[in-house]
Amino acid sequence: AQRVTQPEKLLSVFKGAPVELKCNYSYSGSPELFWYVQYSRQRLQLLLRHISRESIKGFTADLNKGETSFHLKKPFAQEEDSAMYYCALSGRGAQKLVFGQGTRLTINP
Amino acid sequence: ETGVTQSPTHLIKTRGQQVTLRCSSQSGHNTVSWYQQALGQGPQFIFQYYREEENGRGNFPPRFSGLQFPNYSSELNVNALELDDSALYLCASSLEATHGYTFGSGTRLTVV
Numbered sequence: 001a002q003r004v005t006q007p008e009k010l011l012s013v014f015k016g017a018p019v020e021l022k023c024n025y026s027y028s029g030s031p032e033l034f035w036y037v038q039y040s041r042q043r044l045q046l047l048l049r050h051i052s053r054e055s056i057k058g059f060t061a062d063l064n065k066g067e068t069s070f071h072l073k074k075p076f077a078q079e080e081d082s083a084m085y086y087c088a089l090s091g092r093g094a095q096k097l098v099f100g101q102g103t104r105l106t107i108n109p
Numbered sequence: 110e111t112g113v114t115q116s117p118t119h120l121i122k123t124r125g126q127q128v129t130l131r132c133s134s135q136s137g138h139n140t141v142s143w144y145q146q147a148l149g150q151g152p153q154f155i156f157q158y159y160r161e162e163e164n165g166r167g168n169f170p171p172r173f174s175g176l177q178f179p180n181y182s183s184e185l186n187v188n189a190l191e192l193d194d195s196a197l198y199l200c201a202s203s204l205e206a207t208h209g210y211t212f213g214s215g216t217r218l219t220v221v
Contacts (some may be wrong), residue, residue: 044199044212086151095165099151
């Protein structure tokens with residue numbers, strides 16, 4: 001079965017502190033992993049995908065196949081990072097995205 | 110370049126009624142996917158349309174149906190509405206069924 005688990009519904013950190021949003025997945029095969037973000041009053045948008053191996057807005061995510069995880073990290077949180085974050089997967093060449101329940105990240109000043 | 114637009118933004122329907130939601134894809138995109146997002150949950154895949162044909166379907170009953178038109182805009186139809194159909198319905202378009210999805214702002218459907 002394809003499943004994405006984000007164990008924290010809410011996460012609150014102080015500005016300048018490191019951030020880690022957890023994502024674990026279940027998939028038989030080699031999935032593609034993504035992080036989507038939704039800022040207040042904005043639409044859902046792609047933050048990064050594991051195959052790109054790039055850093056967006058200071059965020060990085062490493063795919064750990066042994067632990068079936070794709071945690072999102074940022075060394076120094078900024079207030080504008082406050083948003084809803086969704087981890088998602090798809091099978092290679094598949095049409096659908098399977099989303100986790102999301103983590104609401106709040107950065108306190 | 111225009112993004113994905115959905116209409117209406119909000120809708121209230123009575124149980125048992127039928128509803129049609131509309132989506133205009135981003136210019137140049139030929140693939141449209143629909144997702145249902147219940148309160149407090151992540152989006153759940155309903156189906157995808159590629160060049161006017163259904164190209165994958167999630168675990169939704171047949172009363173959820175769709176269409177894609179020659180201009181790649183799309184409709185989501187839901188028959189015999191149930192209270193549990195109350196959700197935010199998201200449309201996402203992409204080029205060639207890749208995952209560079211652009212999402213719309215959604216239609217908030219409330220079934221009473």
